[in-house]
Structures are given as structure tokens and as C-alpha cells.
Amino acid sequence: MADPNDRRNIVLIIADDLGLTLNCYGVKSIQTPNLDRLAAEGTQFTHAFASTASCSGSRSTIYTGLHTHQNGMYGLHHGLHHFQTHAHVATMPSLFKDRGYQTGIIGKVHVGPRDVYSWEVYEESATRDVRWNAERAGAFFDDAAAADKPFHLTVGYRDPHRDDTRGGFGNDDPDVLGAGFDIPHYGPDDVEVPSYLSDLPVVRQELAEYYTSVSRMDLGVGLLLDELKRRDLDKTTLVMFVSDNGAPFLNSKTTLYDAGVRLPLIVRRPHATPGVINPNMVSFVDILPTCLDWAGDTLATSNVTAPSEKPSPPLKGHSFLPVLECADILGADRWQQHVFGSHTFHEVQNYWPTRFLRTRQYKYHRNIAWRLDFPFGTDLYGSLSWEAIRNSEQPIMIGGRPLAKYLFRGPEELFDLQNDPDELHNIVDDPAVQEQLAExxxxxxxxxxxxxxxxxxxxxxxxxxxxxxxxQGLELVDRFDFDHDNPGTQSDKLYKTPAGIEKEAPKAG
Structure with missing residues (x-):
């Protein structure tokens, strides 16, 4: 029997719709002692970014190391929306199962199809009883020990996602009310209204409910970590904590503003330096390569196999294990200090494709369907907070952003985040930044x-x-959109594909 102390286990914890609303990330009005302790024992990234701000899409990038436009999970997986990852794409559960790991997921799944995301232990649940998550995780750990296997377990919490009411966050769910959780409850005066929201009584009330849901999720993390420690698995297990997207409010979830995609990432590696605050920029497409690297896999930055004849695309991310304990910003020779992002749908009717580049100072958005209104996700549109905002005094503001600028955005946006962290002032036409814009x-x-x-x-x-x-001779005019007033192709500005990239032409139909 192999020595259990030589195993390199992994637990990946995913919160649902949690932005940076944690005490360790500076929100001192909320109590999150378990995640604060995890951060104190490991590394807390300050500049970690999801590729997209929508639940299924973001989870798919974590599980595939690919952006949504590559893996096919263009929007939400469940219900009417039915977006799915391509059959040829290799995923975290399939890769680790092939490498002899026991794989499992407990709680929220929200990706598919099942044969692509082939976890061996598949215990999907929408419960907010976080003790159940911990109990099932304990059983999973025991099964892996009995099978004499290392393990890769994902635990997905439903908290702090909205519930099916217009202003609730599951605090009145039957599986919560009867549980007797010892967690704080908050009132409207207890919360900090983030700058991307308007300070209204109803907004404060929703935030108070949200805080309680966050604290319940934090309790669940503590119970899960206790299950590891009880079995001495904390000495052999890489623990990662992330959220899928920002908080479920306007200006955050479904947008690629920082409030939607700049998210918590806490990593505890056994025997590593504790209490590291890491300022280097990482992307969630880096998570799968990092897990593979921890497992000792040389495929962490190369091609991977998938259960089909068509090869899976090369991973787009890089393992951040080599820079995990860096407390200083590294030079480009050691770590890339920019990230990309890709959003196309949320719900199937919420089509608004955007691509973004985030550097340390700037955020560039390419809004592909900019002629459309920016769409409301149904849970955000139906929320009491939006109802209060839309019926407030004119001019209608969402935080510091006029409603018109939320709904109508140009083909490109450029924000100087050092001077404009809320991305309110589009400087794309400023002559002083045209060189950066072109770059x-x-x-x-x-x-x-x-x-x-x-x-x-x-x-x-x-x-x-x-x-x-x-x-075959087709010429594209070098402009984003078709111009019906000037439809001809007789132009000295014709598009040229990027130099130095050989690419097979895909089938168009």
C-alpha cells in the first residue's frame, strides 16, 4: 500500500456569486473567520480574475483551463439555456481520473454534459445545509483512503446566491431554518454599501441578507476543513477557495467590470509560508494547470488528451505554484501581469459578447454587439434592489454610473483603474492613450x-x-461592424490576420 503521506490531494471550494465580500479582503463589517484563517495559513491573491461573470461559464473555465469561447460553455447550462462544453474538451475530472485520482463533486455542479465532466462521485445538491457538504466530503475522503487513491474533490456551495424570491438569499430555506447554525445575522446598518451600488434602504436590506448567506458559506468552509484535519489530510492536501463571479447585483454579476470578475482566490499548500498576500495577476484558467502541477504532471502547460478523436485545445493558463508565495509584483520575465476574459451569454436571451484585457493599470473592453442594450439577468431584473434603484430620484444612478451608461456602451471601452477603479469614465477617445489603446x-x-x-x-x-x-480572395474591410452607408470593399484599410500564426480554416457551416 502506498504511503498516504506521499499523496498530493486537492480540494477545490467554489462559492456561488461571492465577490470580494470577505473580512480578509477588507470588508470589516462581515464575519468570515474560517476563510480569514485559511488566508492566514496560506496565500491570498489580491488580483485574481475570472474570465467571465456568469456561473456555468466561469466554472467551465476553472474545470477546463480554457475560455468559454473555446470550451463551448457560452452561457448557463441549466434549464432553457442548455449551453454545454464540447465533447472533445478535456476537463479537470477526466484528467485526474486518468491519472489515478478518485474524483468527486459535492453540492452545486452547474456544468455539463455529464460524460465530459466525468466525476466518479457525483452528489449534486442545491441544499444550503453546509453541514451536509462537510459530511459528504468526509465520506468521500474515507472512500479514497479505502481505495488507496489520492483524491481531487470539488465542493460547490449554493450560498451566497439569491434564492427564488425577489430579495432573499436562502436564509428562510427550510434546510437552514431547522439547522440552528451559529452564524451572525446582520441588519441594514451593519453593512458596507460597495461603490458600485446605490445606498438605498432596500439595497442595504438585501446586503444584510447577503452577508448572512456569506457567513453561512464561511461556516461550511470551516466544517469542511475540519474534516480534512480530523484525518490528518491537511498535511497532504492543496486547498483552493474561489468564487465563480461577483455579487448578484447590478454593476457586478454578468458584467466584466472588476466587481464582476475580480474575485477571491485563497490557496493553502501544505508546509508553505503562511500569511502571504500575493499581488500578482492570475486568471481562473490558471487553476487547472496549477492543480496538474501540484499532482506532478508535466502536462500542466502542454496539450492534454480528451475522450474523443479530436484533440482538446492546449491549456491557456499557467501553473502559479512557482509564484504562489511571492509577496512582490514580479517582472514579466517571471510572470505575465495581464489577463484576458471572454463573455458571450448569461441566460440564452442575454446575448452581449465582450472580450477584455486587464493590465495592472488599465481595463480594455471590446463590446462586440454594442448596438444592443446591455441585458438584465432575470434574477437581477426582478430584485427589489433594482426596483428601488429604478424608482429613485432622477437621474437614475447605479452606484456612480448613470443608467444610460449601464445600458448603452460603445464598441470599445478603456478605463484607467488607478484613477477610476469603478470603471466609470471611458477614455477611449482621449488622445493621450491612443498608443495604449492600439496596443x-x-x-x-x-x-x-x-x-x-x-x-x-x-x-x-x-x-x-x-x-x-x-x-480564396475574400477581403474584409478593417472595421468592427458592417457599414450599410458604405458597404463596398474598395478601401485601403483591409484586414490582415495576425502575423506568425498558422491556422487551419474551420468549417463555416
Whole structure:
């Protein structure tokens, strides 16, 4: 029998709709002692970014190491929406099962299909009874020990997602009311209203309910960590804590503003330096390569296999284990200090594709369908907080953003986050930043081309799907959108694909 102390186990914990609303991330009005302790024992990243601000899409990037436009999970998986990951894509559970790990997921899943996300232990549940998550995790650990296997377990909490009411966060759910949880409850005067929201009584009331849901999730994390410690598995287990997207309020969830995609990432590696505050920029597509690296897998930064004849795309991220304990910002020779993001749908009717580049100072948004209104997710539209905001005094403001600027955005946005952290003032037309704008535009378009992004558009058509015709003489005018007033192709500004990238033309239909 192999020595259990030589195993490299992994527990991945995913909160649902949690932004940076944790005490250890500076929100001192909320009590999250278990996550605060996990951060004190490990590394807390200050600049960790999801690729997208929608539940299924974000989880898929964590599980595949690919952006949503690559893995096919363009929007929500459940119900009417039915977005699914491509059959040829390798996933975290399939990769670790192939490497001899016992794999499992407990709680919220929210991705599919099941044969692509092939966890061996599959205990999907929408319960908010966080003791159940911990009990089932304990049983999973015991089963892995009996099978003499290392393990990779994902625990997905339903908290602090909204419930099915217009202003609730599960605090009145039957599985919560009868549980007798010892967690704090908050009132409207106890909360801090984030700058991206308007300070109204109803907003404060919803935030108070949200805080309670966050504290319940934090209790669940503590119970889960206790199950590890009780079995001495804390000495052999890499623990990661993340959220899938920002808080379920306007200006956050479903948007690619920082409130929607700059999220908690806490990592505890056994025997590592505790209490590290890591300022380096990481992306959630880095999580799968990091897990593979921890397992000693050389495939962490190369091609991976998948259960189909078509090869899975190369992982887009990189293992951050080599820089995990860095408390200083590293140079580009050691770590890339920018991240990309990709959002296309939330619900199936919420089509608003955007790609973004985030550097340490700037955020560049390429809004592909900018002629459409920015859509409301149904849970946000139906919320009491939005009802209060829309019926407040004119002019209607959502935090510091006028309602019109929330709904109507140009084809490009550029924000100087050092001077404008809430991304309120689009400086895309400022003559002083045209050099940076051109650089960022080029970086995003090259990334889109390299990653087979069908939403790389020129003259209103996809560059990738029209590539075969371009090689037969089709010329695309070098502009984002089709111009019905000037439809001709007689122009000295014709699109050229990025230099140095050889690419097979995909089938267009």
C-alpha cells in the first residue's frame, strides 16, 4: 500500500456569486473567520480574475483551463439555456481520473454534459445545509483512503446566491431554518454599501441578507476543513477557495467590470509560508494547470488528451505554484501581469459578447454587439434592489454610473483603474492613450485569433469562420461592424490576420 503521506490531494471550494465580500479582503463589517484563517495559513491573491461573470461559464473555465469561447460553455447550462462544453474538451475530472485520482463533486455542479465532466462521485445538491457538504466530503475522503487513491474533490456551495424570491438569499430555506447554525445575522446598518451600488434602504436590506448567506458559506468552509484535519489530510492536501463571479447585483454579476470578475482566490499548500498576500495577476484558467502541477504532471502547460478523436485545445493558463508565495509584483520575465476574459451569454436571451484585457493599470473592453442594450439577468431584473434603484430620484444612478451608461456602451471601452477603479469614465477617445489603446486592441485580437474565437469580428463577420474564403480572395474591410452607408470593399484599410500564426480554416457551416 502506498504511503498516504506521499499523496498530493486537492480540494477545490467554489462559492456561488461571492465577490470580494470577505473580512480578509477588507470588508470589516462581515464575519468570515474560517476563510480569514485559511488566508492566514496560506496565500491570498489580491488580483485574481475570472474570465467571465456568469456561473456555468466561469466554472467551465476553472474545470477546463480554457475560455468559454473555446470550451463551448457560452452561457448557463441549466434549464432553457442548455449551453454545454464540447465533447472533445478535456476537463479537470477526466484528467485526474486518468491519472489515478478518485474524483468527486459535492453540492452545486452547474456544468455539463455529464460524460465530459466525468466525476466518479457525483452528489449534486442545491441544499444550503453546509453541514451536509462537510459530511459528504468526509465520506468521500474515507472512500479514497479505502481505495488507496489520492483524491481531487470539488465542493460547490449554493450560498451566497439569491434564492427564488425577489430579495432573499436562502436564509428562510427550510434546510437552514431547522439547522440552528451559529452564524451572525446582520441588519441594514451593519453593512458596507460597495461603490458600485446605490445606498438605498432596500439595497442595504438585501446586503444584510447577503452577508448572512456569506457567513453561512464561511461556516461550511470551516466544517469542511475540519474534516480534512480530523484525518490528518491537511498535511497532504492543496486547498483552493474561489468564487465563480461577483455579487448578484447590478454593476457586478454578468458584467466584466472588476466587481464582476475580480474575485477571491485563497490557496493553502501544505508546509508553505503562511500569511502571504500575493499581488500578482492570475486568471481562473490558471487553476487547472496549477492543480496538474501540484499532482506532478508535466502536462500542466502542454496539450492534454480528451475522450474523443479530436484533440482538446492546449491549456491557456499557467501553473502559479512557482509564484504562489511571492509577496512582490514580479517582472514579466517571471510572470505575465495581464489577463484576458471572454463573455458571450448569461441566460440564452442575454446575448452581449465582450472580450477584455486587464493590465495592472488599465481595463480594455471590446463590446462586440454594442448596438444592443446591455441585458438584465432575470434574477437581477426582478430584485427589489433594482426596483428601488429604478424608482429613485432622477437621474437614475447605479452606484456612480448613470443608467444610460449601464445600458448603452460603445464598441470599445478603456478605463484607467488607478484613477477610476469603478470603471466609470471611458477614455477611449482621449488622445493621450491612443498608443495604449492600439496596443491593447492588438493584444486582444491576437489572443482571440490564437484561441479560435469566432467572435473576432471584421466588417460584421467572423474572421475565423470566413478564413477559408479569405484565402480564396475574400477581403474584409478593417472595421468592427458592417457599414450599410458604405458597404463596398474598395478601401485601403483591409484586414490582415495576425502575423506568425498558422491556422487551419474551420468549417463555416
Amino acid at each position: 491593447f486592441r492588438g493584444l486582444v485580437e491576437r489572443w482571440q485569433f490564437e484561441s479560435d474565437d469566432a467572435w473576432l469580428m471584421r466588417d460584421g463577420v467572423s474572421v475565423l469562420t470566413s478564413l477559408r474564403m479569405q484565402r
